[in-house]
Each structure stands twice: as C-alpha cells, then as structure tokens.
Amino acid sequence: MSETLLELEHVHKVYRTGAFGGGRKRAVRDVSLTVRAGEVVSLIGESGSGKSTLGKMVLGLSRPTEGRILVEGTDIATIRGFAARKEYYRRVQGVFQDPFSCFNPIFKADRVFEMVRGSYFPEVSDADWRDRVLSALGTVRLDPGNVLNKYPHQLSGGQLQRMLIARALLLDIRLLVADEIISMLDASTRIDVLNLLADLKERGLGILFVTHDLSLGNYVSDTSVILHKGAIAEMGPTTRVFDNPLHPYSRHLLSCVPQLHRTWAEVDAELAADPPEDVTLPTVADGDASAPLLEAEDGHFVGIDQS
Amino acid sequence: MTDVAGAPGADGAGTAPEPAAERRRSETLHFARRNPKLLIGAGIVLALLITGLIGPLFIDHDPNEYVGPQSQPPNGEYWLGTTSFGQDVWAQFVHGLRSTFLIGVFGGGVAFVVGTAVGFLAGYKGGWVDEVLNMITNVVLVLPALVVLIVAVAYLDARGVLVQGVFIGLTSWPWAARAVRAQTLSLATRDFVDLARLSGRRTWRIITAEVAPNMSSYLVMTFILLFGGSILIAAGLDFIGLGPTNGVSLGLMLENAVAWSALQLGLWWWFIPPGLGITVIVGSLYILNVGLDEVFNPKLREL
Numbered sequence: 001m002s003e004t005l006l007e008l009e010h011v012h013k014v015y016r017t018g019a020f021g022g023g024r025k026r027a028v029r030d031v032s033l034t035v036r037a038g039e040v041v042s043l044i045g046e047s048g049s050g051k052s053t054l055g056k057m058v059l060g061l062s063r064p065t066e067g068r069i070l071v072e073g074t075d076i077a078t079i080r081g082f083a084a085r086k087e088y089y090r091r092v093q094g095v096f097q098d099p100f101s102c103f104n105p106i107f108k109a110d111r112v113f114e115m116v117r118g119s120y121f122p123e124v125s126d127a128d129w130r131d132r133v134l135s136a137l138g139t140v141r142l143d144p145g146n147v148l149n150k151y152p153h154q155l156s157g158g159q160l161q162r163m164l165i166a167r168a169l170l171l172d173i174r175l176l177v178a179d180e181i182i183s184m185l186d187a188s189t190r191i192d193v194l195n196l197l198a199d200l201k202e203r204g205l206g207i208l209f210v211t212h213d214l215s216l217g218n219y220v221s222d223t224s225v226i227l228h229k230g231a232i233a234e235m236g237p238t239t240r241v242f243d244n245p246l247h248p249y250s251r252h253l254l255s256c257v258p259q260l261h262r263t264w265a266e267v268d269a270e271l272a273a274d275p276p277e278d279v280t281l282p283t284v285a286d287g288d289a290s291a292p293l294l295e296a297e298d299g300h301f302v303g304i305d306q307s
Numbered sequence: 308m309t310d311v312a313g314a315p316g317a318d319g320a321g322t323a324p325e326p327a328a329e330r331r332r333s334e335t336l337h338f339a340r341r342n343p344k345l346l347i348g349a350g351i352v353l354a355l356l357i358t359g360l361i362g363p364l365f366i367d368h369d370p371n372e373y374v375g376p377q378s379q380p381p382n383g384e385y386w387l388g389t390t391s392f393g394q395d396v397w398a399q400f401v402h403g404l405r406s407t408f409l410i411g412v413f414g415g416g417v418a419f420v421v422g423t424a425v426g427f428l429a430g431y432k433g434g435w436v437d438e439v440l441n442m443i444t445n446v447v448l449v450l451p452a453l454v455v456l457i458v459a460v461a462y463l464d465a466r467g468v469l470v471q472g473v474f475i476g477l478t479s480w481p482w483a484a485r486a487v488r489a490q491t492l493s494l495a496t497r498d499f500v501d502l503a504r505l506s507g508r509r510t511w512r513i514i515t516a517e518v519a520p521n522m523s524s525y526l527v528m529t530f531i532l533l534f535g536g537s538i539l540i541a542a543g544l545d546f547i548g549l550g551p552t553n554g555v556s557l558g559l560m561l562e563n564a565v566a567w568s569a570l571q572l573g574l575w576w577w578f579i580p581p582g583l584g585i586t587v588i589v590g591s592l593y594i595l596n597v598g599l600d601e602v603f604n605p606k607l608r609e610l
Contacts, residue, residue, distance in 0.1 A: 056501075061501050061504065085507075086507035089504075101497050104499045106604065115503065115506040116506055118506075119507035153606060
C-alpha cells in the first residue's frame with residue numbers, strides 16, 4: 001500500500017452565527033478520511049454539506065475547531081511561521097470553485113503564474129520560466145495566444161479554471177485539493193481535465209476531488225466519500241459505493257441522477273418494487289457531536305442517519 | 308487580434324523581455340494621457356499648487372502688512388484689490404494657497420495613513436484584532452473632535468501649520484478607517500486573496516498588492532475627502548483664533564472677510580478668491596478622482 005499523504009482525524013468545524021456570535025453551526029462533523037499517494041478521493045455532497053469547508057481546512061485557509069489534519073505525517077496546525085507555511089504550499093495546492101473570483105480583476109490573468117515564480121522560483125531565468133508556463137498551459141490544453149496578456153474579464157470561466165490548474169502544476173505538488181474544478185467547464189473540455197487528473201494520479205499525486213456531481217465522482221475517483229450535513233454518510237471504494245449504496249441518503253442521491261433512457265416514474269417504480277436491503281446504521285445519542293462509522297463490508301463504511 | 312504582444316516567448320530569443328512592471332506603467336500612462344477628466348482635474352490642482360508655491364516668491368512684503376489704500380477693487384497694482392485695512396488680497400491669496408495645501412496634505416496625510424492602516428489591518432485580520440481596532444476607532448469617532456482640537460491647540464505655545472495638521476489628522480481618521488475596513492472585509496473573502504496565500508505571499512504584501520489596488524480609486528477619494536475636510540476644519544479653527552499664530556490661510560481670509568463685514572460692504576474681492584480657491588481645489592480633486600478610477604479600473608475603459 002502506498003504512503004498516506006493526507007489524513008483527517010475526527011475533524012470538526014463549528015461556525016458562530018447570529019448577531020452576537022451566540023449561534024453555532026456545525027459545518028463539518030467528525031470527519032475522518034485518508035488520501036494516499038496516487039489516489040483520487042471524491043468528496044461528494046450537496047451544497048452546504050461541508051465539502052468546500054473541508055477543502056479549505058486542508059489548505060490551511062481555515063482552522064478545524066476540533067480534530068487533526070495530517071499531511072505527510074505532520075499536523076498542519078503545527079506549521080507556524082511564514083517560511084514553514086510557504087514550504088507547505090510548495091507541496092499542497094488547491095484550485096477553487098469560482099474561477100472569476102480567483103483572479104484579481106485589475107491585473108492581467110497571467111499574474112497568477114508570476115506570483116508563483118516570485119515566491120518559489122526567483123532564480124529561474126526568463127526563458128526557462130517561459131518554457132515552463134507554456135508547457136503547463138499545453139498540459140491543460142490552452143492556447144497560450146488566447147489566454148496570456150489578457151484581463152480576467154476577457155476570458156471565459158473554463159479558460160480561467162484551466163489556468164488555475166496550470167498554475168498548480170508549476171509547483172512540484174504532492175497533494176491537490178480540487179474544489180468543483182469541473183463545474184465551470186463545458187462538456188468537451190471536461191473530459192480533458194478529467195484525463196489530466198488521471199495523469200496526475202499516475203504521477204503519484206494525491207487528489208482530493210470535491211464535487212456535487214455524482215457521475216464525475218464515479219468517473220474519476222478511487223474512493224468516494226458522500227457527505228451529508230457535514231458528516232460522512234458513506235465512504236468506500238467508488239465501485240462499491242455506487243453499485244451497492246447502503247446509506248439511505250446515498251440511495252436517494254443516486255436515484256436523483258437523471259437517466260437517459262428512463263423516466264423518473266420508472267426509476268421510482270423500480271426502487272419501490274425492489275427495495276434494497278437495509279443495513280443497521282450507527283446511532284448517536286442526542287447532543288453527541290460525534291459521527292461514528294460502521295464497516296458494513298470490507299473497506300465500505302456507513303455513517304449516521306441525519307435525515 | 309491574437310498577436311499576443313506580451314506573451315512569454317513573443318519577444319523572440321534575442322531581446323530581453325520588458326519587465327512586467329514597466330509595461331504596466333506605460334499602459335497606465337497610455338490611458339492616463341487620454342482621459343480628459345484626469346487631465347482637467349490634475350491641471351487645475353497643479354496650477355493652483357504652483358501658484359501657491361512660486362507666487363509668494365514674487366511678493367516682497369508680508370501678506371498681513373498694510374501696504375496700500377483701503378478697500379480698493381482689483382486693479383493693475385493690486386491684482387485682487389485690498390482689504391478694508393489696505394492689505395494686498397493677492398499676496399494673502401497666494402500665501403493662503405500655500406498653507407492651505409500644506410494643511411490639506413499634512414492633516415489629510417496623517418489621517419490617511421492612520422485610517423488606512425487601521426482599516427486594512429482590522430478588515431483583513433478579523434477576530435480580536437478587528438474587535439480592538441474597531442473599539443479604538445469608535446471611541447475616537449465619538450470624541451467631539453472640534454472641542455478636543457480647541458483644548459489641545461489652546462495649550463500649545465507654538466502653533467504652526469504642521470502642528471495644526473497633525474492634530475487635525477489624528478482626530479479625523481476614524482471614518483476613513485471604517486470605510487477602508489468595510490471594503491477590505493468584502494475583498495478579503497474573495498478567492499484571489501486565498502490564492503495569493505497559496506502562492507506564499509506575506510500578509511502585508513497581500514494587503515498592498517492584492518487588496519489595496521482593487522480600491523485604489525476609493526483610497527484616492529478617501530484622501531481627497533480627508534484633504535478637503537482638513538482644510539475646512541483648519542478654517543474653523545482659524546475662525547476662533549486658534550489658527551497659525553502669524554500666518555495666512557484661505558480659511559483665515561474668509562473669516563476675516565466675514566468678521567469685517569466684507570459682504571455687507573460689497574468687498575467681493577476679499578471673500579470670493581479664498582472661497583473659490585477652496586471650492587476649486589476640492590472640486591478638481593473630485594474630477595481627478597473620477598478620471599483616476601477610469602484609468603485604474605480596466606472595466607471602465609473603452610476597449
């Protein structure tokens with residue numbers, strides 16, 4: 001088994017809400033998972049299920065309220081000081097959900113590459129850097145002539161998104177947090193980016209792939225984690241999770257995927273005629289914030305029912 | 308359309324590529340030169356500034372000296388006429404311009420530095436830093452600034468323009484801090500700030516290179532308002548006899564004109580020049596600001 005890159009141990013995130021910070025909102029509840037080198041882990045969940053919050057915590061942009069996040073064995077809460085954090089980002093990078101907000105609107109879009117150069121490769125010559133940028137753009141199948149020396153508002157969401165991926169590729173990263181990176185792309189470029197992720201995986205990167213799209217999760221990942229209201233509903237090897245969903249929420253989610261050849265009524269009728277076997281879900285007492293997982297079959301876990 | 312002038316590699320192998328900073332500067336200049344609002348605003352402000360700077364060099368007497376006949380309308384010898392004491396209004400005006408610019412730059416500058424520093428830090432850092440800075444800001448905001456100024460200035464023996472400027476600056480920054488903080492709060496949640504952190508940038512560099520340029524026209528406007536505000540506060544202080552002990556300012560001229568009933572006596576040349584001076588300075592700074600906004604913000608440019 002390959003080395004463990006990322007390990008989340010009972011991670012919680014609680015936000016204060018309300019005018020005086022009196023309210024509490026548990027965005028992430030007791031999440032434990034691992035990402036190994038050369039593995040793609042999909043975090044699947046609806047909006048507000050806490051998947052993006054998890055991504056931000058792994059990137060050190062927000063701190064877990066409880067629990068530990070280990071990257072290559074080091075607790076990232078112990079990474080202190082500017083130099084250490086800078087080194088951390090040499091190995092761990094992220095691509096965010098909204099490409100339009102990732103670019104500073106008053107600067108040209110290729111400034112994101114210059115920032116990486118300024119921070120990490122000040123010694124690289126102009127010509128050498130030019131080659132690197134062009135090759136990274138080639139990897140994400142962008143025509144340099146269309147995207148360089150342009151302002152963000154002159155480019156499309158898909159182009160910007162791929163520039164961000166190219167930016168992450170300029171660094172020799174070990175772990176990539178990809179937060180909804182496909183959602184802005186059109187169908188024809190989607191497959192390119194998915195194949196790119198597969199290439200990165202071959203190169204031994206660990207990828208945390210955050211998505212709301214079940215079919216993408218199915219296509220690209222080795223392990224799938226279905227989040228519901230901040231807690232893990234179901235986790236396991238992708239094929240098992242998708243072929244044999246055990247948690248009622250995952251079943252519901254899978255039944256919501258539109259199917260080309262069948263109407264909703266047919267799907268519902270089929271489900272009603274052949275109800276899947278029930279598994280006993282773990283339960284927690286009221287007021288207990290933990291979310292235990294139960295191993296239903298080898299490597300396939302189900303979590304608590306919060307519906 | 309896609310001749311990619313600035314693309315890496317487009318410069319060819321032989322010539323060294325132009326540094327990015329220089330290219331950006333020349334581009335800004337390109338748009339600045341074609342912006343009438345910027346040119347008009349900057350032109351008027353510069354003209355007045357130069358008048359204030361070099362005008363006094365051609366006047367060989369003290370502006371408060373009684374040099375000529377009393378209550379003369381503008382004529383060839385006294386360009387802006389004389390006051391009811393026989394003081395040369397033109398001499399007062401150019402000296403007043405000078406100290407008015409000085410007090411505006413100094414008072415506005417101090418307020419701007421303190422206000423933006425507090426606002427950026429509070430808005431970007433958040434948490435307890437924000438709470439503490441916000442508390443200080445609110446305390447200073449509710450201080451009756453004019454009363455504090457009166458007390459403070461009255462206790463000082465030497466009252467120069469600079470001291471007055473510092474005091475005005477230290478009492479008028481809070482609203483600037485609040486305005487900058489509000490803008491920073493909304494900008495700091497944008498993803499490009501997170502991306503800069505992922506690119507290994509320090510906090511102060513993120514504030515100065517990512518957040519601040521996005522509100523550059525807002526910052527210029529803040530400075531312009533603080534500049535104008537300082538001039539007006541200074542005029543108020545001058546009125547109650549707490550201005551520079553032996554100087555002239557446009558505010559002092561206005562208050563003298565009112566005190567000696569220039570309006571009732573029809574001595575329009577006594578109060579029109581200083582009043583117009585303050586209005587034109589602040590007004591052109593506003594026009595300048597609109598022009599700058601168009602130059603700095605690519606979205607407002609015509610492409």
